[in-house]
Amino acid sequence: MHMLKKVLRGIIPENLIQYVPSSFDIVGSREKAVAIIQIPEELKSYEREIAKAIMSIHKNVKTVLAKESERYGYYRIRRYHIILGDNDTEVYHKENGIIMKLDPRKVYFSPREGTERARIARMVRPKENVMVMFAGIGPYALNIVKFQPLVDKVIAIEINPIAYEYMIENIRLNKMEDKIIAIWGNVKQESRRWYGFCDRVVMPLPKGAYKFLDKAFLSLKPSDGVIHFYYWSHEKNLFSDGYRFIEKTSILYNKHVRIIGLRKVLPYAPRIYKICIDFRILD
Numbered sequence: 249m250h251m252l253k254k255v256l257r258g259i260i261p262e263n264l265i266q267y268v269p270s271s272f273d274i275v276g277s278r279e280k281a282v283a284i285i286q287i288p289e290e291l292k293s294y295e296r297e298i299a300k301a302i303m304s305i306h307k308n309v310k311t312v313l314a315k316e317s318e319r320y321g322y323y324r325i326r327r328y329h330i331i332l333g334d335n336d337t338e339v340y341h342k343e344n345g346i347i348m349k350l351d352p353r354k355v356y357f358s359p360r361e362g363t364e365r366a367r368i369a370r371m372v373r374p375k376e377n378v379m380v381m382f383a384g385i386g387p388y389a390l391n392i393v394k395f396q397p398l399v400d401k402v403i404a405i406e407i408n409p410i411a412y413e414y415m416i417e418n419i420r421l422n423k424m425e426d427k428i429i430a431i432w433g434n435v436k437q438e439s440r441r442w443y444g445f446c447d448r449v450v451m452p453l454p455k456g457a458y459k460f461l462d463k464a465f466l467s468l469k470p471s472d473g474v475i476h477f478y479y480w481s482h483e484k485n486l487f488s489d490g491y492r493f494i495e496k497t498s499i500l501y502n503k504h505v506r507i508i509g510l511r512k513v514l515p516y517a518p519r520i521y522k523i524c525i526d527f528r529i530l531d
Contacts, residue, residue: 255301260294267291268298274306275352275359276339281308282352284328286315299332310334313352324356324382324453325408344369346390348418355411356384361452364513364524365391368450368476371526374398379446379467381405381435381460382453386415386428393427403446405431405438439463447473454478454522458493465501465529473529474508483519486512490525504530 253268260268272285283302287295299312311333317326330337338351343362350357369391372378376399380388383404392402406412412432419428431438439460449464451457457478464475479490487510498505509526516522 251305252298252301255305256294256297259297259301260291264290264294272302273359274309275341275350275357276308277342278308280310280339281306282337282339283309283312284315284352285312287331295331303332311337313337319356319455324455325354328353343387344391344394346387346394346418346422348385348387348390348414349421350385350414351410355408355414357387358514360514361387364511366395367511368392369395371474372396372399372448375400376447377401377403377445378448378450379403379405379439379442379464380450380452381439381464382407382451382457383415383430384408384411384452386418386430388450388452389415389428389430390418390422390424393424394422397427399427402428403431403442404428405433405435407432407434435460435463439467442467444469448475449473450476452476452478454480454516458490461493461497462500465497465503468529471531475527475529477525477527478513479523479525480516480520481523483521486510486521486523487525490523494525494527498529506530 250270253265256268267288267290272283274281274283276282302312303309312331313328314331315326316329319326337353341348344366365387372392378392383389383406389402389404415430419425443466446467449467481489506528508528511524513522513524
């Protein structure tokens with residue numbers, strides 16, 4: 249049985265134990281972390297008991313946050329409320345040998361995607377110039393430099409001013425100032441400065457990245473380049489909608505596209521997944 253359910257047995261009525269979430273996110277370090285959980289309607293009156301149980305299992309968790317909304321707005325953040333613990337939710341999070349400072353209440357960050365970020369970073373070759381759109385606090389950019397220290401430049405564009413400030417700090421923390429160019433602003437405008445410059449573009453915004461595919465195509469060098477395109481899809485047509493967007497843009501710019509990877513990244517909702525299509529653009 250899942251540890252959380254085990255601890256809550258006898259505290260929460262037996263008929264409600266089935267609703268205890270089997271997973272939740274922990275962001276932070278061994279010294280201080282924040283747990284983020286979705287409390288089902290059936291358990292709203294037991295949320296403090298659930299938070300206490302999480303803190304008893306994970307001694308490093310100083311705050312338990314409950315999700316109150318889906319991600320919304322320009323900055324892709326959620327609303328949370330503190331069930332229990334410290335009001336200061338700024339933490340240092342370690343991933344693949346890098347360290348990132350963030351406050352999960354103010355910026356978008358998913359600890360579940362560390363493996364996916366490492367996968368992309370391992371594909372980068374020496375001397376490449378890479379653009380990371382919707383760069384957040386910098387996890388993709390930092391992973392790329394960590395796994396491929398011979399990368400030439402990583403251009404990381406982020407619109408949320410708080411996420412951008414964290415990214416600047418995280419670049420300093422990991423001593424990557426000579427490799428990562430952090431840019432605050434809208435991808436639509438800021439990418440123009442880099443048209444024709446990049447060997448690779450990473451687009452880790454599943455809801456809405458398709459609206460920026462034209463900018464990704466234009467940011468690549470004229471002869472060749474790779475795009476990592478993320479999208480939300482229903483399992484019955486997992487990659488077909490995303491591919492249609494790619495095909496439409498390739499026709500617009502008179503380019504040929506070769507798919508080099510298809511990946512189901514994470515579940516998002518019942519039968520809906522975050523997917524990634526890796527593709528190469530050819531003349």
